[in-house]
Amino acid sequence: MPSIWARAVSACRTGIIISKTSSRTRAKYKAYIATVLTQAGFDKPQERSQAIFALEDKIARVHWSRVESRDADKTYNPWPTAEFATRAPGVDWVRYFTNAGIEKQPQLIVAQPSAITGMAKIFAETPVATWQDWLRFQLVRAAAPVLPKETVQANFDFYGKELTGAPQLRDRWKRGVQLTEGALGEAIGAVYVQRHFPPEAKAQMDQLVANVIEAYRTRIAELTWMGPETKKRALLKLSTFRPKIGYPVKWRDYSGLEIAPGDAYGNWKRANAFEVAYYLNKLGKPVDRDEWFMTPQTVNAYYNPPMNEIVFPAAILQPPFFDPNADPAVNYGGIGAVIGHEIGHGFDDQGSKYDETGRLANWWTDQDRTEFKKRTDALSAQYSSFEPLPGLHVNGDLTLGENIGDLGGMENAYTAYKASLGGKPAPVIDGERRPALLPRLGAGLAVADP
Ligand SMILES: [Zn+2]
The missing domain is CATH 3.40.390.10 (Collagenase (Catalytic Domain))
Known part of the structure; x- marks a missing residue:
């Protein structure tokens, strides 16, 4: 099938697992974690990267296969929020839900019950320092597109080159468009429709x-x-x-989102917070069809x-x-x-x-x-x-x-x-x-x- 067709039908994120290359990919991932920590100015990057990798390895092992993950029946598990403490011990769930802004929900749909139970156990067993390192790594990794050039390049070398086989980093202006799209998608869409539809x-x-x-x-x-x-x-x-x-x-209303010229990182952070607030605000209201x-x-x-x-x-x-x-x-x-x-x-x-x-x-x-x-x-x-x-x-x-x-x-x-x-x-x-x-x-x- 021509690739443009494949692109058009890729909404459901199907894919294939290439097991032969996975040991190489794992080694590259460990190295990437160490690079990110080094770039962010943390000491002992090798040691920390080993611990972060070991933690992610454990988290991955309690998750389901991709085939099971697309089963609509198996992934529909309503759990009363009050029962998380007994069903998945190891996490202070009340505190977690409160900090996440979802404490008023009477129930949540759990996609992979054994993963929630497994992760709660891993949470309790893992030293706080490892979780802190993991969060540091995740923050820098997620923000990579708006950080200095070498962080962008390291991010591309792993996620682009190693994982998808992309030969080179896209032009800066294209990455800029992608970021703006992520933050203000429908605002750009309104202009696009006027011009092209x-x-x-x-x-x-x-x-x-x-x-x-x-x-x-x-x-x-x-x-x-x-x-x-x-x-x-x-x-x-x-x-x-x-x-x-x-x-x-x-069209979606973006008037509550502050965009400051020259502040790419701040804009990225505010756009993410704006997005989370947008979805939380839907709770308890009728579905917007x-x-x-x-x-x-x-x-x-x-x-x-x-x-x-x-x-x-x-x-x-x-x-x-x-x-x-x-x-x-x-x-x-x-x-x-x-x-x-x-x-x-x-x-x-x-x-x-x-x-x-x-x-x-x-x-x-x-x-x-x-x-x-x-x-x-x-x-x-x-x-x-x-x-x-x-x-x-x-x-x-x-x-x-x-x-x-x-x-x-x-x-x-x-x-x-x-x-x-x-x-x-x-x-x-x-x-x-x-x-x-x-x-x-x-x-x-x-x-x-x-
Ligand atoms: Zn499809």
């Missing part, structure tokens, strides 16, 4: 979304393995999908299960994904497949656990769920057999949601394109009838007959 694009997108939803409706109705009861619920869910296109109906979790200038899209919404920022509504003047085949093959991908997430192995209102509530009959799992298992096995680099296989269970999205996206976009022709043959462009028949992409699909 014509109203006609929105109208065309509304039509494309409606047609891809219609394709899903047709294909779900035609499924031979799904019973009428589950079908009814699937179609109900499909009918309540809320598309958000281009940019939010109301108009909120966006990506800025309009982001080339990406997402499906949000608890709100049953599909969201397409303005920046992905540009060539090569979308061109208001292109032949429909181009747009169905580009943004149409992205629309289908996001809808597909509503019916993927995890998204399908949420009902039409966004509740984590089973709406499947047992038999249909078993049939569904047979097909998703086959798709997972197919992807696990792919070997993009020698000895390196895709983890089909980890990437399953994305693979279901891709496959459903392509098939439904193609169905929608064919329907849009209204029975006429596809026009001939540049001597070719486009698009050529799509190859079969997978063994089975959430909402398609295998």
Whole structure:
């Protein structure tokens, strides 16, 4: 797949673990911790870095695998706040919640109970001095983008070069844009939309979304393995999908954030505090269904299960994904497949656990769920057999949601394109009838007959 496509569908952060390089990466990480401590002026950097690394190693070991971490059922564990002390002893939880500003919450959703229990134990066992060093390291590491050049470079050498294989540090002005985006994303988005998102694009997108939803409706109705009861619920869910296109109906207010010229570190610190306060302020209030979790200038899209919404920022509504003047085949093959991908997430192995209102509530009959799992298992096995680099296989269970999205996206976009022709043959462009028949992409699909 072209990388731009991979970028568009990377919202769910799937990935692969390269175990061969992990011992080298661990050594580099230890060295990086020591470098940061040295740059920040602390003595005994080697010794301190060993202790910080050992602590992080322990913390990592009580956490779940990435496959388990994406399981919507397993990660939904409401804990009464009053019970943390007995369920996870080792931390003064009342003090912790009070300092974090969440002491009034009657309960919290714990994603990984054994990690909370494990970390509380580690907290109690670890000397305060080690925690202090760990916090020092974390502060400098997090602030690296606004610190002197050598700290920026050390940060890039580890997180950029070692972890992602990026050959060189991006230009300073680009890093400046990235930081400003992180602090004032929607303020920049408002300007971006004014300059780059014509109203006609929105109208065309509304039509494309409606047609891809219609394709899903047709294909779900035609499924031979799904019973009428589950079908009814699937179609109900499909009918309540809320598309958000281009940019939010109301922009975020940044008036409480103080920006001081010439004070990059101060601006970064204030922006972080502003962000934390923004989210804490939501507690106890109704959910804001108009909120966006990506800025309009982001080339990406997402499906949000608890709100049953599909969201397409303005920046992905540009060539090569979308061109208001292109032949429909181009747009169905580009943004149409992205629309289908996001809808597909509503019916993927995890998204399908949420009902039409966004509740984590089973709406499947047992038999249909078993049939569904047979097909998703086959798709997972197919992807696990792919070997993009020698000895390196895709983890089909980890990437399953994305693979279901891709496959459903392509098939439904193609169905929608064919329907849009209204029975006429596809026009001939540049001597070719486009698009050529799509190859079969997978063994089975959430909402398609295998
Ligand atoms: Zn996705």
